[in-house]
Amino acid sequence: MNTRGEQLELHEIAKAKFLEVLDTEQDKKTAALIWEKCSNMDSYIQMNFDPSVRKYLFTNDWSSIRDNINDFDTIKEFIHSEDEDNNLVPLIEILKNKKLFNNEISKDEVENERFESIISFPNFLLQINAVLNNLEEEDSTLDDKHFLNNLSWAWGDADKAKNFLFHMLKCRVLFDKYILKREYARDYKETGKWSLQRLERYNDGKGDKPKYVGTFGEDNSQNNKQLRTLQSCLRITYTSPKTMHWISLILTSLLENESCDIIEILEDYCKTKVFESKFENSSGFGFERIVFTYLDYLLYKNGYSYLGKEIIPPLYDEWQFQFRSSIEHFQPQNPVEGESWEADDLDGFGNLALITVSGNSKFSNLPPEGKITSYPSIIEQSLKLKIMKELVNFDDEKWTEEKARKHKEEMFRVLKG
Structure with missing residues (x-):
């Protein structure tokens, strides 16, 4: 003093x-x-x-x-x-x-x-x-x-x-x-x-x-x-300063060699975090945030097409990361109409996305179709969620357990690729 x-x-x-x-x-x-x-x-x-x-x-x-x-x-x-x-x-x-x-x-x-x-x-x-x-x-x-x-x-x-x-x-x-x-x-x-x-x-x-x-x-x-x-x-993903170890990782690498491949270094860092989270055995709120955010990065980097239709172009100019921390169940846990899903599908990765807290509050217990029509800007927060929207619009205009399972398998393939 x-x-x-x-x-x-x-x-x-x-x-x-x-x-x-x-x-x-x-x-x-x-x-x-x-x-x-x-x-x-x-x-x-x-x-x-x-x-x-x-x-x-x-x-x-x-x-x-x-x-x-x-x-x-x-x-x-x-x-x-x-x-x-x-x-x-x-x-x-x-x-x-x-x-x-x-x-x-x-x-x-x-x-x-x-x-x-x-x-x-x-x-x-x-x-x-x-x-x-x-x-x-x-x-x-x-x-x-x-x-x-x-x-x-x-x-x-x-x-x-x-x-x-x-x-x-x-x-x-x-x-x-x-x-x-x-x-x-x-x-x-x-x-x-x-x-x-x-x-x-x-x-x-x-x-x-x-x-x-x-x-x-x-x-x-x-x-x-x-x-x-x-x-x-x-x-x-790592919002607390005490968890931002990726910064010292970059600085250490640059001090050794300023020509180092920072992208490769950080991608390896993210991959390690994703696989350490044991995401394939996770469920519901047990998924770590890095699984969602790194997946969105990979979708941004490489783009994504479904049955020959481009849903996300590579290096999509109209999108950037927002601060998101709330895990959203696309098919709601307590639907206002229709039957509830079994836990494996409800809490499976195919039915989940990471959005803002306010977005999660607005979505509430609306069905997927209602979320898409009522809050299109919230859908755009997550590239994974953008794909889920397109899956709803494909075929029977509904979000089903089978679509969620296939989406889970496809997103896991992207993460492991």
């Missing part, structure tokens, strides 16, 4: 611990600068730096850290600290005032208000911790309840602190380049959309400006669309 009676946040305490073990004033200045620039997660890291520092740290196109920046001391050498002096406050002030730096809003920062990170800065620090220590996938490694304890090794001495701070900056550049964000601009200014873009420099004749282009070329290129959808699949 500082002298004004305000409770210090855990990452502020951690910052003080890091600065305390550094030997020189220049080291402390460099560390404070890295920390403060990395802490603004909702803008691209390059735009958090003053232009006079940006040109020394990043490549000419701004997309990467320069090759000759390979440790903390080389960052210190290239930073013109006199340009940043007005942002530095003595260490003792950390315990007196939470507002340590002058957060003057530049035009660049206003531009970056269109983006929103999928994790907070404290969780990003825990992700770096997991990367540097090659930690196994355990919830406690990313749990902020153990925040200071998990990080305490990193301020054990000056060398450890410098190594952590250097990798914080390096991983933050990779994070902004390869991990999706929410973007609020143009038609999506209110609702937002998933965005996978890297920052590049361009000159408009008046000066250097940032532009945002697809991480893998054009924003609508196959790899970009596929990776964006795959990451959004994981984002809506």
